[in-house]
Amino acid sequence: MINVQSRNVTSLNGDWSVIIDPAGSGQWQQVWLEKQPQKKTDFFEYSFQGAPVLKVPGDFNSQLCELTWYEGTVWYKKEFNYRAQKGRRLFLHFGAVNYWADVYVNGEKAGSHEGGFTPFQFEITGKVKDGPNALVVKVNNGRYKSGLPGLGYDWLNYGGITRDVDLIETGNTFIEDYNIQLKKGSLNTVSGWVQLNGSQLAQNITVKIPELNIFYKARTDNEGVAKVEFSAAFKLWSPGSPKRYKVMIESETDTVEDNIGFRSIEVKGSKVVLNGKQLFLKAVNIHEENPFKGARASSAKDAVLLLNAAKELGCNLVRLAHYPHNEHMIKEAEKMGLMVWSEIPVYQHIDFADSSLPSKMEGMLKEMVRRDRNRCAIIIWSLSNETYPGTPGRDKALAELTKKCKAIDSARLITHVINTQRYQNNTFDLWDTLYRQADIIAINEYIGWYTPWQGLPAATKWTLVCPEKPVFISEFGGEALYGNKNVPTDEAAYWTEAYQAKIYTDQIEMFNTVPDLCGVCPWLLFDYRSPGRMHPVYQKGYNRKGLLSDKGEKKKAWYIIKEYYNSIR
Numbered sequence: 001m002i003n004v005q006s007r008n009v010t011s012l013n014g015d016w017s018v019i020i021d022p023a024g025s026g027q028w029q030q031v032w033l034e035k036q037p038q039k040k041t042d043f044f045e046y047s048f049q050g051a052p053v054l055k056v057p058g059d060f061n062s063q064l065c066e067l068t069w070y071e072g073t074v075w076y077k078k079e080f081n082y083r084a085q086k087g088r089r090l091f092l093h094f095g096a097v098n099y100w101a102d103v104y105v106n107g108e109k110a111g112s113h114e115g116g117f118t119p120f121q122f123e124i125t126g127k128v129k130d131g132p133n134a135l136v137v138k139v140n141n142g143r144y145k146s147g148l149p150g151l152g153y154d155w156l157n158y159g160g161i162t163r164d165v166d167l168i169e170t171g172n173t174f175i176e177d178y179n180i181q182l183k184k185g186s187l188n189t190v191s192g193w194v195q196l197n198g199s200q201l202a203q204n205i206t207v208k209i210p211e212l213n214i215f216y217k218a219r220t221d222n223e224g225v226a227k228v229e230f231s232a233a234f235k236l237w238s239p240g241s242p243k244r245y246k247v248m249i250e251s252e253t254d255t256v257e258d259n260i261g262f263r264s265i266e267v268k269g270s271k272v273v274l275n276g277k278q279l280f281l282k283a284v285n286i287h288e289e290n291p292f293k294g295a296r297a298s299s300a301k302d303a304v305l306l307l308n309a310a311k312e313l314g315c316n317l318v319r320l321a322h323y324p325h326n327e328h329m330i331k332e333a334e335k336m337g338l339m340v341w342s343e344i345p346v347y348q349h350i351d352f353a354d355s356s357l358p359s360k361m362e363g364m365l366k367e368m369v370r371r372d373r374n375r376c377a378i379i380i381w382s383l384s385n386e387t388y389p390g391t392p393g394r395d396k397a398l399a400e401l402t403k404k405c406k407a408i409d410s411a412r413l414i415t416h417v418i419n420t421q422r423y424q425n426n427t428f429d430l431w432d433t434l435y436r437q438a439d440i441i442a443i444n445e446y447i448g449w450y451t452p453w454q455g456l457p458a459a460t461k462w463t464l465v466c467p468e469k470p471v472f473i474s475e476f477g478g479e480a481l482y483g484n485k486n487v488p489t490d491e492a493a494y495w496t497e498a499y500q501a502k503i504y505t506d507q508i509e510m511f512n513t514v515p516d517l518c519g520v521c522p523w524l525l526f527d528y529r530s531p532g533r534m535h536p537v538y539q540k541g542y543n544r545k546g547l548l549s550d551k552g553e554k555k556k557a558w559y560i561i562k563e564y565y566n567s568i569r
């Protein structure tokens with residue numbers, strides 16, 4: 001179900017006991033049964049009693065130094081008390097577990113989930129007893145060739161129960177899901193639906209927005225679905241005025257409350273248009289990491305820290321790379337007036353020939369959209385990043401995925417990020433036809449860093465095979481260690497702030513040459529942890545492409561982008 005925080009919840013966050021299981025022996029020892037020795041001469045080679053304790057939500061890598069680079073199994077255990085009431089249902093909801101989760105309640109399997117960045121839940125109504133109950137979760141963050149992401153990626157693979165865990169109690173029939181957003185292209189008409197779950201599916205429902213005097217009534221059908229359509233004079237949500245309304249969705253058996261903003265987002269010709277007005281997307285890339293802790297960001301406080309920095313830079317959009325971030329990020333961004341780009345981890349080396357892939361991608365897409373479809377801040381769903389055109393099955397798989405995304409949400413923009421453009425004779429040649437699937441053409445390019453300039457940035461030329469779409473530079477930049485001056489040949493030396501700054505000034509000159517440019521997005525806000533970045537002097541386990549260091553210090557490039565964004569109205 002969506003909007004967990006407005007339900008009858010008991011948080012299971014806090015201290016959980018853990019068994020670290022690098023050899024995977026917990027599986028055959030059936031840790032979840034928690035067998036206890038009966039006689040003094042009995043023994044088992046595991047125990048949650050006397051085991052280390054980790055915080056949930058939180059990754060395990062940053063909590064125990066022996067787990068820094070760990071990719072394997074950790075068993076988690078939490079006890080909770082419960083008193084069952086007749087007619088009440090109980091759900092166990094996880095904000096996210098990276099990457100596999102096998103969940104056991106009182107020794108019985110409640111379910112499994114694959115995918116590290118989206119929520120899932122299991123109904124445990126018949127599995128709980130009065131009094132203390134034991135919850136055991138096997139978490140495994142090992143890499144898999146057919147995983148999403150696959151084997152290779154440029155960030156720390158934080159494993160564990162990384163987001164909130166909640167018990168949710170509902171009545172027999174409850175409001176499971178709803179979609180209350182403006183119809184595509186409209187500035188005043190909501191078109192959506194409400195979905196019930198339970199045995200009493202046909203009910204009267206009301207959608208209330210008291211501030212607008214809206215009391216919309218409908219009746220759900222035998223499937224528990226009611227269409228919702230009404231018009232009102234909305235004060236529209238925008239970065240300059242992030243207005244949200246209190247919305248109540250009521251059925252005969254349940255009530256859910258939300259704060260919802262209303263806006264329209266479209267591509268018209270080669271322009272991105274918000275609420276009928278063209279706008280330039282002043283963006284920045286962000287990983288879900290609290291730089292000061294070197295840990296997965298998991299709280300509202302972490303979100304505010306990251307988003308405040310984006311605001312200070314002058315952004316109106318954050319690209320939440322490269323997987324769906326936690327719900328706090330989206331909600332805080334919406335409150336602060338930051339538009340959001342949300343993406344699934346279809347990243348680089350994906351094995352599109354694997355037959356399990358289409359359903360896996362679709363599953364993650366659905367989980368991402370379901371959680372956030374009422375968040376007006378989200379304007380773009382990004383369905384892939386830097387996949388290779390020659391990979392067997394790629395084009396078909398991504399075209400199918402795009403179709404599915406449109407079918408479940410037709411009101412937002414869709415994109416696929418490409419980086420396979422040719423750059424020769426100071427000319428970009430965009431030949432990867434994947435961008436035909438996209439509403440905006442998103443390009444990652446690292447000219448000045450991975451690829452040298454071939455002429456004056458201001459004289460760059462472009463050949464687009466598929467013109468007449470807005471073009472967004474979704475990544476550019478280079479690495480610099482904060483404070484590294486390397487005088488006097490600053491600009492000529494890799495890893496210096498001056499070298500990184502020069503990349504930025506050159507890129508800004510080049511931006512004037514991009515046809516139908518609708519926005520840019522530096523890679524990235526803060527330096528972040530990545531095990532592939534091991535230069536012993538300059539990186540030490542960090543990708544240093546941040547405009548800010550991992551301590552929040554501003555590099556020279558920060559000021560260049562800030563000034564650029566300030567100059568665009």
Ligand code: GCB
Pocket residue numbers: 154322385386419444475523543545
């Ligand atoms: C990219 C990737 C991003 C990397 C970045 C880099 O193109 O999309 O995930 O971290 O380059 O720093 O190389």
